[in-house]
Amino acid sequence: MNKLVSELFDLVEKAKSREEKLNLLRSHDFPVVRAMFSLNYNPSFKLNLPDGAPPFKRETDKPIGYHQTSLLLELRRFYVWMDPNVTLPKVKRETLFIEMLEGLHFTEADIVCAVKDHELTKIYPSLTESLVREAYPDIFPFPPKLEEVEPKKLESSKESLPVSKRKKTKNQPENVGQILIQG
Secondary structure, three states, rough: OOOOOHHHHHHHHHHHOOOHHHHHHHHHHHHHHOOOOOOOOOOOOOOOOOOOOOOOOOOOOOOOOOOOOHHHHHHHOHHHHHHHOOOOOOOHHHHHHHHHHHHOOHHHHHHHHHHHOOOOHHHHHOOHHHHHHOOOOOEEEEOOOHHHHOOHHHHHHHHOOOHOOOOOOOOOOOHHHHHHHOO
């Protein structure tokens, strides 16, 4: 991967059409890109770190290519913050995270902080779960959020009928919300 993750996300954000965005994501199908989307959109993935951006030194004057490391190289260390079997003191775990952020280009560090809190769309509004689902459908082992389901799909299903008019089967959920909860 020649581009930083932030450069790819910037290109996707600037793309005019949904098809352009999808083509960019599909042509840059790398483990680090998939990992960032999985961390952001999979609710079961949680980094063992406090919410919010930690206090780290952002070197905004360094151009791309002059940073110590990249997200591609640092991805292998994410087990430190994800694996519950890693028993590091809280201070050491947070110090390692800050050191990683300070070694990254500031744009990639911002992505890691946003992904950690599941807030990537605050930085890149067009990188919605539905777009990512369409580009990489195999990284989502869970159903879409209710607000991500297109209204036309709901209208054509049985769930659009009033509860009294639907044929009930054993253990059938009452509404779409229960379907998503039951998974």
